[in-house]
Amino acid sequence: MNFLQQINFILIGLFLSLSIFYFIFFLFKKKEKNKIIYAGMSIMSAIYIYSSTQLHTKTEILDYQNYLTITMVIYLSLIQLVFLALFDLTKYRVNKSFYGITGITLLSILLIIYFNNEFVITGNETIKRIEISANSFYYILVGNTNEVYEWVSSIFYLSCLVFFVRLIIYSYKNSKVVFVSCLFLCFTLGGIYDVMIDVGEIEGVYISEYMTALIVMLLSVDLLLHFKKKIDANRVLLNINGSYEDLIENIDLYVIGHDQNQKINYLNRFTEKKFYGKKWEIINKNLNTFFEKEENSENQGKLQLTSDEVRNIEYSKVKVLRGKGKYVDFIVGYDITDKLNEHRQLEQTLLQLKDATEKLEEENTFLKQNAQRKSVSNILYVESTFAKSIDKELDRIANYKTTVLIEGNKGAGKTFLANELIKKGDRKTKPQIEYRCHKTLNGIFRSKYYDDNTYNQGYNKSILDVANGGTLILEDIDELSHEDQLDLLDLLKRQDDLEQQEYDVRILATTTKDIRKLVEEDEFNGELHKYLSIYRINLPDLKYRMSDIPYYVDLFIEDYCKKNAIPSLKVSLATIKKLQSYDWPENIKELKYIVKKAAVSSHGKTLRLLDFDTYKEEHKAVVTEFLCLDEYEKQYITKTLEHCKWKVSGKNSASELLKINEATLRSKLKKLNIHKPKKI
The missing domain is CATH 1.10.8.60 (Helicase, Ruva Protein; domain 3)
Incomplete structure (x- = not known):
């Protein structure tokens, strides 16, 4: 037995011992399911090293090829378990890369099984002997390399490279970048070195089994270090809990311990004193016998000390480790009875103050x-600002003879404003005519509708004759017929020329529509609009x-x-x-x-x-039900503009908030007849 075989058998024994350790650990703590992965990885490492050791002692080509196929399948299975352990180490974050490398590994195993002995070498097979020491030899198979093997190896190691790169990127977040980089270096060097031997680029002993063994050992060391940290943390936790028990025993708070069945198993000194020393009459009794949680509160309850004494407490639930793996639930609270009584008195005082304030406010x-x-x-x-400025402006223009166009939605107070303007001027005692325009009526300025003598038969005065010297209010001027638009335009032109002036009538017009849009659509005379809008007042809705x-x-x-x-x-x-x-x-x-x-x-x-209040709710529902889409859009855009202080473009503007460009917003403003209220 040469020294390589001795090293291999030592590694086999080491990995078998590790697998037994992991398996026993799993039996005692079944929640630690990753130990099964490490146990399987250790067993496969032992099998792989044994198979590789036997492979390189074979001198017959057929025996070598059979062992080579088995060894490669075992190697890929081991590598897949290593990837699974790394996947578990990252808490399943690099799932796409893992599933990809898993698929490629399974495909590689299927191709090995399919090609069998011809997967690596396809012709001119010979066994090459390498002397590693005196009378100790290492045998490898050489010959023509299968192109499928070369492609599969390239794809496999490239996908492994992607997987490890993803692992390294993730490791930056949990301080394991050096550890993962070492694993990647071992895997890459071992794999590339062995492939170069297979394709005949270099001669030497395969090192992938040793690099893989090193990777498994590094993973095991990392896991054992993790175990040590947990043991140290538990030791510290036990020390903290010991100090905590001393604290809760002597603290001046209610501390009641109970098990999962709500049976009381602990009272601290303060609580025992409040129960008048009846500790052993309370231990093992149900917690609900003495403690009742408030229905409308998560952390308040009532503690029944005696049949006549009930205290209100504010509490927290605490779970404390006592011994190995044994936890005890505690209720820790303090007395708030006096505080609640004071709070109730304060609430009563505030209610009385509120009633007094409302009565005072009514008066x-x-x-x-x-x-x-x-x-x-x-x-x-x-x-x-708006009402005051309007009032001042009406005072200023009250005695002017110029036309005034008052714009606003239905009910905004257009006619009311026109009447207020007349009351402030020198024509308040003069004739005042209100006429609602109709498209179906023609010749209203020329027709004789009025009679100046009740005894005369027939009519001999037009609307202009009656309003002469006073004011004519034309409501809904947008509904004026085309013929009457021309007559009104002619009247306004003649008023500009003193020599041709026939009537002294001030024209006040109101509209709910955008006259400019009607002019663009040839629905209203453009020249007449210019005369009417010499002075224009836009009345926003009352809600604004x-x-x-x-x-x-x-x-x-x-x-x-x-x-x-x-x-x-x-x-x-x-x-x-x-x-x-x-x-x-x-x-x-x-x-x-x-x-x-x-x-x-x-x-x-x-x-x-x-x-x-009832009227308001009913009317809101009716209005909302029949509001058209354009009106919804108009209201939303108007509120957005008011929020942005009517800033249409730029940073913190309405177009930015609405996520539309400036041109689109300006088009909508024109379409929906949205105007910024003017400071007159």
Whole structure:
């Protein structure tokens, strides 16, 4: 027996011993399933070394070929177990690479079985003898190498390279990169060296069995080091638990130990004292006899000390290791009875304070701003930039003769604003006509609809004759027929020329549509639009200017109470807050309806909103049900623009938040008639 064979038999004994150790360890701790992998790997290492030892003693070609086939199958099986151990070491993270190398290994084994003795050498087979010491020889088979073997070897080792590279990359995360790199180096050197011997590039002794044995040994050492760390950690844990037991025994907290069946098996000194020394009457009793968990709390319960004494405790559940593998559950808590009593008293005080605050709030009203704005009667003081700016601007343009185009959705207060403009001007005592436009009616500016004498038969005055010297409000100007658009354009042109001016009429127009879009679609006269939009006011929906609500509420209350002989009503802060909690889909028109309804049903000197919450919920449901897709999109884009302070492009803009480009967003703004509220 030469020295290589002696080394091989020592390795065989070592690996068999390791396999027995791993198997026994698995029997005692069946949760450690990876020990089966290591046991199998050790057994296969022993078998592989034995088979390889016998292989290189064969001098007959047929015997050598038979042993070579068996040895290669054993080698690939061993390598697959090594890969499985590495896969387990990475906690199954490199699964794709592992499944790939597993498939290639199985395919290689099938090809070896298929080609049998001709898988490696296919012709000119001879046994070559290598002298390794005096009278000691090492035999290898040489001849023509099978091309299939060369291809399979290349693919196999390339896939192994990919697998190990993935392992090394993953190892950076868990500090095992050096260990995995060493395994890769051993495997690569052994495999490449042996393949070069097979193809006749070099002469020498095969080293793959020793490199593979080294890999298995390194994995075993790593596992044993892991065992040692766990043993050391358990020792430290036992020491900590010993200190912890001393702590819980002497701490001034409730500490109650129990088993899995809820039987009490431990009371510390503090708890025993609270139970008046009746420890042995409590031990082995069911925990639920003395302790009841609060239904609405995860960490509070009641502890029954005696038949008459119950204490509220706040607790935590703790699991402590006592002995080898034995855990005891503890409830550790402190007394919060006095704290809860104080908390209940505080809650009662807060409820009383809340009731008093609500009553005070109901009586608390906004201050009136009479001194600063004597021309407007009893307008609520409100920090609304829009309402205040509109009011000032109406004062400024009240006496102008220019046309005014008021835009806004249905119910936004367009006609109301037009009437307010007239009231502020020098035409408030002059004729005032409101006309709702219709596409089906033609010649309204030329037709004689009015009679200046009740005794005359027939009509002899047009709408312009009646409104002469005053104001004409054209509601829904977008519905004006094409013929009347031309007549109105002619009227506005003649008003610019004093010599041709026939009528002195100020035109105020309202619309719910985008006139510019109608002009583009040839639905509205473009030149007329220019004359009408010399001065333009855009009224946002009421939900976008909630701070205007106090302004309108005061106007509607005062006007309605005067007209209907209702005593003057005050408006509380609570009422304003309720009104501002609603979206007002029908705008000011809906607000006016609610205020009138509340004025009639209110008792006392304060406006009260009866059944408003019910109305709000019902109306929200109806509006949501019939809202069209464009309106949803318009609301969403408008809210996004308001959030971004109307910034359309750039960083932190609406286009960035909506994830669309600037051009698309601007197109939608135009399509949906979305405009930034102007600071007039």
